[in-house]
Amino acid sequence: MALHETRGVRARDAATDVFASALSGQVLPKHRMPDDHSPSEVVRELLHNELLLDGNAAQNLATFCTTWSDDGVRRLMAECLDKNMIDKDEYPQTAEIEARCVNILADLWNAPTSTTAATGCSTTGSSEAAMLGGLALKWRWRERRRAAGLPADRPNLVCGPVQVCWEKFARYFDVELRQVPLESGATGLRPHQLAAYVDENTIGVVAILGVTYTCDYEPVAEIAAALDRIQAEQGWDVPVHVDAASGGFVAPFLHPDVVWDFRLPRVASVNTSGHKYGLAPLGVGWIVWRTADLLPADLVFDVDYLGGDMPTFALNFSRPGGQVIAQYYLFLRLGRGGYRRVQRACADTARHLAGEVAAMGPFTLLYDGEGALPAVCYTLTDPAAAGFSLYDLSDRLRMRGWQVPSYPLPADRGDTVVQRVLIRHGVTRDQIALLAEDMRRAVAHLEAAPRPAPATEARSGFHH
Ligand SMILES: Cc1ncc(COP(=O)(O)O)c(C=O)c1O
Structure with missing residues (x-):
């Protein structure tokens, strides 16, 4: 019927x-x-x-994204259901709050403009922010080339093992992506590798604060210094964009001595995900430029048909406003001290898990949760002798609801399969103790059981 x-x-x-x-x-x-x-x-x-x-989001240890929000966030999100971020004339206070968040981030990342209105905006996440950052780099490079009467038809972007958003940027916006292979033993781009990849057509170098695959920080200051040397030798002035999708909300609180942000004159722009260690609900990212002149004026559109005359630089038009309000709520609610305590708790839990994993026997830690993101990344010490693969282990853990991804490292290190556990707000010490117990049981089971068909080896994992 x-x-x-x-x-x-x-x-x-x-x-x-x-x-x-x-x-x-x-x-x-x-x-x-x-x-x-x-x-x-x-x-x-x-x-x-x-x-x-x-899946149960709280057991999803594959994602950097927020899976727990307090009641204040939930109430504000419900209240803002009808607020359209683009409609700055109808919702001027939401627009004002977005500008406050940009100022707060510029200040957190030591931008020289931090006492005046900073240049930046909210986005749907780091991916859109990366596109905007990449576009600004491309535009400025092209302006420089044209002004010098040089060809501007073959731009390239140099980076290490970046997240897929940069591959998208390169393909969507016709830029050659020069991805530097991961050296043996390295967790990201190493500065000495740059000279072989950078040239006069390089629009910028992307440095990652919290490499998606290994969770370690790339050495932004050393990368900037290597580019200083290249400029001195070759004359090419190559800016750095820092993809701080996760680290932008971790380093300022846990690693204030790591110099990666606008303290480095070569850093032109920084993106972060509000919905990762920024603790806001899904759907918000941020980009901030060091100074207003680094965002070319002809990338900004003026829209007048919503009433008023609004400058906009974004890939989307309509977008919900609640996430931005929730971000500001979290800034006020937690303050710097609150963010520090939340990230510290996550880092301590990650260190605890690293100790557990190291003691289990078959694993070698690639990243132990110390010095960068609150996470653990490890591999099988001897995959041939282990009697099981990390994919088998992921499957066993999934039977208990845990999502722990296994995936090959990028580029030249694709033969190394790793497993990664992300600790974020809401993942407790007790939960991790239960996970460790399940891991020990799973390893014992897999070591005792015959190895499943090798077809599972070929699967690729997923990573946010
Ligand atoms: C380094 C890095 N950049 C960009 C992204 C994409 O971020 P988003 O999911 O906010 O678009 C991620 C996601 O994990 C990431 O780790």
Whole structure:
């Protein structure tokens, strides 16, 4: 029968038990919209139940993204459901709060403009922020080349093992991506590698504060110094964009002595994900430029049809405002001390897990949670002799609900498979003790059991 044939059925449905309703007695439509409406409480409950098939976000140790929010965030998110970030004339206070967040980040990252209005904006995440940062680099390089009467048709961007957003930027915006291979024993780009990749067509170098694959920081200050030397020798003035998707909210609190931000004159722009260690709910990233002149004016559009005259530089137009408000709430609610305590707790838990993993026997730590992101990254010491692969271990842990990804390292190190556990706000010491116990049990089981077919080796893991 059609979902609801008559008003009478619908009326009875609303009054009856959710699981005795007409809708709950059917398979839900998957290809065609129903002919008529249904009671919201029935539909909601059915969808709620379907969503239980998703993984449990709190056990997702593959993601850097926020999986826990306090009640204040939840209330503000609900209140801001109808606020459109782009509509700065209708929602001037939301726009004002976005500008305050940009100022706060510029100050946190030691921008020279930190006492005046900083240049930057919110985005949907680090990926969009990276696109904007990359575009500004490309535009400025092209202006310089044209002004000098030189060809400007073959831009390249130099980087180490970047997240896929930079591969997207390069392909979408027609820039050659020169990805420097990972050296043996390295967790990211090493400064001495740059000279072989940078040339007059390099629009910039991306340095990563918190490499997605290994969780370690790339040495931004040394990368900037290597570019100083290249400039002295070759005359090419190559700016640095720091992809601080995760580290932008960790380093200022846990590693204030690591010089990676606008304290380095060569750092032109920085992006971060508000929805990672910024602790905001999913859907917000940030980009800040060192000074206003580094964002070329012809990338900024003036929009007047929403009322007022609004400058905008973004890939999206409409976008929810709640995440930005929640970010500001978190800045006020936690302050620097609160962020420091949250990140410290995560780092301590990561160190604890690193000790547990090291003591299990078959693993070698690649990153032990010290000095960069609150995370642990390890590999099998002797994959051939282990009797199991890290993919097998991921599968076993998944049986208990844990999502612990296994994946090959990028570029030249693709033969090394690693496993990574991310510790973020809401992942407790007790949870990690339970995970360690499950890991020990899984390893014992896999060592005792015959090795499964090698087809599983070829799977690629996922990483945010
Ligand atoms: C270094 C780095 N850059 C960019 C991104 C993309 O960030 P987002 O998911 O906020 O778009 C990630 C995601 O994990 C990342 O680790």
